[in-house]
Amino acid sequence: MTRSSLKTVTSAFWDTFLVNNIVLVQAAGICPILAIGYDLKFGVALSACTTAVLLPVSLFLTALGNRIAAWLRPVLYTLLSSALLFVAALVLRQAISAELYAHLYVFLPLMAVNTLFTYRASATALRTSLRPVVAVADALGTALGFSLVMCITCALREMAIAGTLWGIPLGYEARFPEAQHPFIGFVLLGFMAAALQWFKQLSGRLFRKEAA
């Protein structure tokens, strides 16, 4: 891979992972974080399933490009995502943990119609000049960006609700059981989005100073 190609790939990754984070900037994929993002195990499971599905779907749609009508693309990636998520659900239930699957029963299949897929996958498909490796970097950045926000929110809420992290007690007694409700998810995401926005504004000012 040439240096400019590597730069393009890393730029595509960092753009979707942090700079234009899918949750904190593009406001996609909020629903599962609010509803089920109160236990780190749920967050990791959902993040792993999302990553495992988003990569092949984005790659497939990039390969397909403009060969299918624009109005049909949402149906195609929804059905494809749905099929892959069914396989992921089967693996989760049969091979990992039936109890974990029971908690994620509603939200795992809902990822197929999550704006994370509908917006990101469609945006990738429209960029027909995208090389497969860049599409993978883009999808990986999106999936990991979602996973980062999901896991941070899950960790904070689990610590507040139960005083544990991944089920391991942390040794303090203060509890905030109301953190299980979606309102705390909204507030946490708001503050995280503000922190990212502040960091980007600060970086922009420093960059402009250096350029001047």
Added chain:
Amino acid sequence: MNAFVTTLVYFLIAATVQNTVLTTGLGASAMVKMLRRPRTFLQFGGLLLSFSVVTTALFYPIDQLLPVTWLMLMLRPFIIVVLTSLLYVLAVLFTGNRFPNWYRRWRHMLPLAALNNLVVGVALVINYQASLTFFPALGLAAGSAVGFLALSAITAEGMSRIDNPDTPAAFRGLPATLVYLGLLALALMGFNPVLNLI
């Protein structure tokens, strides 16, 4: 009469005191995206209402006929996704052929209105989390969509007031919107929950 009253009660619950977007997060991303186009709220709300009610109406009898095995339970959500996708295709073909002017206006909103967490999620939780009969299920689906529309209008109004130079730069835009929605969701916690949707 009893069925009508029960339907109305579930409609009002889903639209107001247990607003589906604020109490479950279903449709939250779609709502935040639609805030950027306040002029299309009513049209989008109408489309969302149609898809939500029709999806629930079609899936409810199918759900009653499905055998209660672990495999069917796993397939249930995916049946709803396939059903919703079919409804979207039918809607595109119907409006594209019969009402091309409407289709031109709606074509960007149709995928988001049809393939939506709210539409699929509400159909999914009925008979799983909340055991409802047919008409109350429709009331819940309709109330969720109307609640989405009402919340969009309230949030757009709130954001127009928050969008001023006094708001810290880091909080302008999406961060303030999310915190605002969080406070609205906190306000709804003052009501005793009638339904447990998630």
